[in-house]
Amino acid sequence: MMVFLIHVRDPQFYALPAKTRAKNGNIRVMGFPPIGIMSLSSVLKRAGHECVMFDQANPETPNEVIIEEIRKKQPVLVGLSFLSTTSYPYAKILAREIRATNGKVKLAFGGVFASLNATLVKQQCPEVDFVCRGDGEQLMLELLEHLDDPSCVESVTWAKDGQVVSNPNRKTERNLDQWPFPDRESLKLDFIESMPLDVPCVLSLERFTTMQTSRGCPWSCVFCDIPVFNEGKWRSRTPQHVVEEFKHLQELGYGAVYFVDDHFLLQPKRIETICKGLNDEGVTIQWGCEGRVDSVAQHLFPAMAKAHCRTLMFGIESGSQKMLDRLNKEQTLAEVETAVTNAKKAGIEIVHGFFVVGSPDETVEDMKATFDFAARLPLDTFGFNRLCVYRGTPMWHEYVKRDLVNDGADWYKYFKCSAIDPTCLPGEVIHEQRSAGLRRLFVYKLLHYPVQTFRLLRRFLRYMPVRDVVYLIIKPFLGKKKGATKAEVLSRAVEHGAMKEAAAQMTQVSDETLEHILRESKAERLRIQQEAEGSRELASVR
Numbered sequence: 001m002m003v004f005l006i007h008v009r010d011p012q013f014y015a016l017p018a019k020t021r022a023k024n025g026n027i028r029v030m031g032f033p034p035i036g037i038m039s040l041s042s043v044l045k046r047a048g049h050e051c052v053m054f055d056q057a058n059p060e061t062p063n064e065v066i067i068e069e070i071r072k073k074q075p076v077l078v079g080l081s082f083l084s085t086t087s088y089p090y091a092k093i094l095a096r097e098i099r100a101t102n103g104k105v106k107l108a109f110g111g112v113f114a115s116l117n118a119t120l121v122k123q124q125c126p127e128v129d130f131v132c133r134g135d136g137e138q139l140m141l142e143l144l145e146h147l148d149d150p151s152c153v154e155s156v157t158w159a160k161d162g163q164v165v166s167n168p169n170r171k172t173e174r175n176l177d178q179w180p181f182p183d184r185e186s187l188k189l190d191f192i193e194s195m196p197l198d199v200p201c202v203l204s205l206e207r208f209t210t211m212q213t214s215r216g217c218p219w220s221c222v223f224c225d226i227p228v229f230n231e232g233k234w235r236s237r238t239p240q241h242v243v244e245e246f247k248h249l250q251e252l253g254y255g256a257v258y259f260v261d262d263h264f265l266l267q268p269k270r271i272e273t274i275c276k277g278l279n280d281e282g283v284t285i286q287w288g289c290e291g292r293v294d295s296v297a298q299h300l301f302p303a304m305a306k307a308h309c310r311t312l313m314f315g316i317e318s319g320s321q322k323m324l325d326r327l328n329k330e331q332t333l334a335e336v337e338t339a340v341t342n343a344k345k346a347g348i349e350i351v352h353g354f355f356v357v358g359s360p361d362e363t364v365e366d367m368k369a370t371f372d373f374a375a376r377l378p379l380d381t382f383g384f385n386r387l388c389v390y391r392g393t394p395m396w397h398e399y400v401k402r403d404l405v406n407d408g409a410d411w412y413k414y415f416k417c418s419a420i421d422p423t424c425l426p427g428e429v430i431h432e433q434r435s436a437g438l439r440r441l442f443v444y445k446l447l448h449y450p451v452q453t454f455r456l457l458r459r460f461l462r463y464m465p466v467r468d469v470v471y472l473i474i475k476p477f478l479g480k481k482k483g484a485t486k487a488e489v490l491s492r493a494v495e496h497g498a499m500k501e502a503a504a505q506m507t508q509v510s511d512e513t514l515e516h517i518l519r520e521s522k523a524e525r526l527r528i529q530q531e532a533e534g535s536r537e538l539a540s541v542r
């Protein structure tokens, strides 16, 4: 059977200007590949189905083109995959546009947001036939067998006689080795990493892709919905299977891989075997991963560095123990210090810290403590995001109880905590403290870690024009934000403060307003790209 799979993204500036096409002719896109649909595509193809993928990061396949392809190729099922609350509005619009032109084709939604809000999504989007919850591999195969009556397909939410029905959950699949490697070659796109402004990944200019070696995380930080999505479980592929995928990627010419695992550092034995396998097999791909600071696998950091792990990212969140406890991180400041120091001592080149600001009960002193703590830690890169609340997280439940959100009316929205919670500092204060904190941090890094800072800047310069790097450094000293640089604009895959704010607002506007904004932003995007190409041409003439 013929299936279409679409990775829905917010319409951002993912594609690089046409002049920067890869040697193989592929469009180059800055950002993460759509590994969700790539995973499903290979499963479908192995079972003998035909599958065509679309990634909305590709400027050559806007909604109209996809709809035209559906008309021409007549797939039996179109699966729309999206990760988060922020992309739901676009998925909704695309589903409605497809339905308006085609009454027959079956439409399915999948991904984290759809899974956690399946019944509500189905009620709000009757155009969509199936909302698929959790892992999609086996589900998709079964759904194709029962498109007209999916009553026996577990983890599907659908409508029977006008009533929304939620089939029982399927058992969590533990054998992840049974699935083929993701189908990374069918989309004619070459991915390169997002700019080193938010998610630095492995900071390499090599051909880039992502890999998933495990799913889930058993901890329950108040802001995260992954434990709910994975029913509190953590499961993994065997080390052998992971090493095989690395060998396959090396053969295909990939040079940089980022793990989208929620917590890679959970099982020491597995990590040790993966690292040994990579060395034994002569895999030289550089990779990056995320994990908790209380990991018991820290003695393996040197082995990871030797196996070409270049980037290690920790969810540090705060430099105040009070805040760590408030966020239910179940970690101590001492553990943070130990993990970051161990990683640097082991020779991991880029150690990144994720921090949040604007949390409930956070004071100016807590914020100061966070920036000063980040400055003292031997971190290479860091990000300080405003805390946001999503449905499905413990924090959302708390806000429902405290009457700060209305579960019935707000379920498809997300909020910056500071916008709705009176126990957060006001937005303006957070902004000021953040800028002041960044200034102190930069100065501290330059004085205390000059070599590390110099190396990092040198690497940034390989990606970005000098003026953008300079701007990045002096930005906190400039006072009011002056707007995005060209490099920032082109790298919207990384979400910056102002864009995050816009994204949060986008979940809250009516569909008509959203459609209007989309039309406007499309025109604006075209204009910026033409300008970028124009100035590049001018530079080459000179």
Ligand code: B12
Pocket (backbone or CB within 6 Å): 009, 010, 032, 033, 034, 035, 036, 037, 039, 040, 078, 079, 080, 081, 082, 083, 084, 085, 086, 087, 108, 109, 110, 111, 112, 113, 132, 134, 135, 136, 137, 139, 140, 199, 212, 216, 223, 224, 225, 226, 260, 261, 262, 388, 390, 391, 392, 493, 494, 495, 500
């Ligand atoms: C990598 C990642 C990113 C990457 C983007 C990756 C990409 N391709 O675009 C980056 C760093 C850019 C990013 C950005 C953001 N992210 Co993010 N991200 C992730 C992460 C860590 C992994 C996603 C992934 O690749 N999973 C691996 C693939 C294989 O799984 P999958 O896509 O879920 O697909 C499987 C199933 O869902 C299902 N499935 C998926 N689609 C379909 C379709 C059909 C038809 C069917 C049947 C099944 C199906 O089958 C697949 C195989 O089993 C997740 C956490 C997580 N574990 O999911 C957070 C996560 C999705 N992100 C999250 C958030 C909040 C964001 C941001 C909004 C952050 C911000 N404020 O800037 C942005 C917005 C991104 C966007 N435009 O949607 C939240 C979403 C929460 C929510 N309820 O909305 C998550 C869950 C993190 C968290 N702990 O809270 N993210």
